[in-house]
Amino acid sequence: MTNDCRVAVLIPCHNEAIAIGKVVMDFRTALPDAEIYVYDNKSDDDTSTIAREAGAIVREEELIGKGHVVRRMFRDIEADFYILVDGDDTYDAALAPIMLETAISGQFDLVNCVRKEIHNDAYRPAHRMGNAILTGIVKRIFGDRVQDILSGYKVLSQRFVKSIPILSKGFDIETEIAVHSLELYLPIAHVEGDYRPRPEGSFSKLHTYRDGIRILKLIATLLVHERPLSFFSLLALFCIVLALILAIPIVIYFLRYGLVPRIPSAVLATGLVIVAMLSFMTGLIFSAIARGRRESQLLAYLQLPFWHR
DSSP, X not given: OOTTSXXXXXXXXXXXXXXXXXXXXXXXXXXXXXXXXXXXXXXXSSHHHHHHHTTOEEEEOOSOSHXXXXXXHHHHOOOSEEEEEOSSSOBOGGGHHHHHHHXXXXXXXXXXXXXXXXXXXXXXXXHHHHHHHHHHHHHHHHOSSOOOTTOSEEEEEHHHHTTOOOOOOSTXXXXXXXXXXXXXXXXXXXXXXXXXXXXXXXXXXXXXXXXXXXXXXXXXXXXXXXXXHXXXXXXXXXXXHHHHHHHHHHHHHHHHHSOOXXXXXXXXXXHHHHHHHHHHHHHHHHHXXXXXXXXXXXXXXXXXXXXXX
16 A cells, blocks of 8 residues: 555444454554544444554444445545445455455456355355345346445445445445446455354344345335336336236227127226326436436546556
8 A cells, every 4th residue: 555545444334342442453563554544323332442442433323224334434434445244253354455456457447355254154044045135136137247235345445435325324335336326337356255153242233034035125215216218117017918908808899799798997097097107208208317417426436536656
């Protein structure tokens, strides 16, 4: 790392007194010139005290949820590169210089750590399956240039951090970061790193089903926001198919006997066609809005140059 490159290590924390001291010291060793920030998210243990004693700059965020913490970090801290990492000592700090060098040498705005299990207890089976499913959904909808979207260890450029309007509240922040990079076609790289179990006595704040549902809801929301024409076109197609199912027997009967049976079904079919037309037009309008929003984000991104040696 070059001395004139400002690097900030960002560690969101909630009740990580068991692990945070080691995490801070490991990153101080790996990146001695970096500033290490620990944002305490209303812990009721000694997280803040231990982090401060280990040499971190400690700040607090009152709104509960990782998304709130990361939004505050990105807003308050100025640096050329940001290393975002969970404070539970599951990631290898020694990998940080490699990820940082990858970002600088390749001018990547996002370098994501792809987790490699070194112990069977590192992942809960439900977490492993959920991560695979969610990563697959994001790849299918938004593009396959990202791996392990729920990894909590990544390097971000300044122009990435200052161009993403974070709206997430909790652990869905990782998905929002991934989709932002895909939608703006930003340069992305991946580095594989060890993922170890949490220290004994430390417990995960990730609720498999509740947070999984929240992430799925975010993906659905992002689909509507970022791919509105696709979403509303599918809705229109569904309405048209349903209308045809209802209308074809009525039309055949009319051609044969000159009468219109099942008036309610005919009215419903007509209504479905109208809804389909409105849905498609809504998709066109929202698509134009989404394009304008992406252009604004891209302009904000382009206002900051990439750091060079």
